[in-house]
Amino acid sequence: MALRRGKSVPEGGTMPLVDHLRELRKRLVIAALAIVVGTVVGWIVYPAVFDFIKEPYVQGVKPLLERKGFDATLVLSGGVGSAFxxxxxxxxxxxxxxxxxxxxxxxxxFVLPALHRQEKRWVYLLTGIGAPLFAxxxxxxxxxxxxxxxxxVSFAPESIQVLLxxxxxxxxVIRxxxxxxxxxxIPLVVVLLNRLGVVSARQLASARPWTIIGIFVFAAVATPSTDPLTMLFLALPMTLLYGVSELIARLTDKKRAQKQPAEIRDDEISPLD
Structure with a gap:
């Protein structure tokens, strides 16, 4: 049965499949229009952004290539339409x-209607923190x-010419x-999972050694370059952020335990209702 216009969905309630699809379609259209508008703005500011992206190459890579006697000019290949x-x-x-x-x-x-009011506040808070973290x-x-x-670039033999x-x-650069x-x-995801009750601080602490190993493996695979310095630049902050998220999860579990009644041990007699 379709929802009446103006009737709100109960908090944490359910919605028919058709209404879910309509809601998803509406939000996809809004997101697509926003991306189109952002792309138009990106097209306008393209010259300044391109100079900014090219700066690491000009300042770091170009002098290295010139010292080795290589041609330091960036080449745009791929045909007539490659520039466009x-x-x-x-x-x-x-x-x-x-x-x-x-x-x-x-x-x-689209996701929030399935959450309760308290979780919604946490999602908004963590989303606000996630933007600066991403930046x-x-x-x-x-x-x-x-x-x-x-x-x-340093792996290139000096007997050949390098054209990037x-x-x-x-x-x-994008990758x-x-x-x-x-x-x-990482802190955003870990803290959100802890807040929703998926993982506890004790589980995070017990999995810490394997998580750190996984972080270094991820950093080694995900970084485009193969040098250990770049891998450390990625792995060390990730490890530090995981420790911060574990600390936040521990404080959250402690606060949650204070609000809940004390659990009855197996050797104790539970009171009758």
Whole structure:
């Protein structure tokens, strides 16, 4: 049975499948329109953003190539339409970043009706914290970017000429900053799971050694460069953030235990109702 217009969904209640699909369609349309608008803005500010993205190459990689006698010019290959494709791709990435508050808000708007009011407040709080964390991860990835490119280019023999593709360079930049940005969301995910009762602080503490090993394995696989320095730049902050999230989960569990009545041990007699 379809919901009446103006009738709100009960908090933590259910909604028919058809209404779920309509709600999903509406939010997808809003998110898509926001991305289109953001892409148009990205197309307009493309020259300034391109100079910003190219700066790590100009400051770090180009001098290294010139010292080795290589041609330090970035090459745009791929045919007549490659310049348009490159600008469109970069504009789309900028559109996703610019419109992220809108489409992230649409995701939460679709998920939140299934949560209770207290969990909703936590989701809003953690989302507000997640944005600065993501930005910090992107900035850190941008800082270590020249070192990663320098290490990869240094493997080229001096007997050959190195011509770097502009498209490959853009893919490398995007992958590096996104990996660092997403990795910075570890506290957000861990604390949210703890708040929803999926994991406890005790479980996080017992899994800490394996989690740290997993973080270093992830950093080694996810970073585009192969040098250990870039891997450490990613793994060490992730480990620190995991420790912070474990501390927050411990405080949350302690506060939750104080609100709940003391559990009756197996050797005690429970009171009769």
């Amino acid at each position: 494709t490159f600008r469109l791709k970069l504009s789309l990435v900028l559109g996703l970043v610019i419109s992220s508050p809108v489409w992230i808000g649409q995701i939460w708007g 910090g991860g992107v900035v850190l990835g941008y800082v270590v970017l020249p070192k990663g490119i320098e290490v990869l 593709s502009l498209g490959d360079y853009l893919n490398f 590096t900053v996104l990996v660092f940005g997403i990795a910075a969301q």
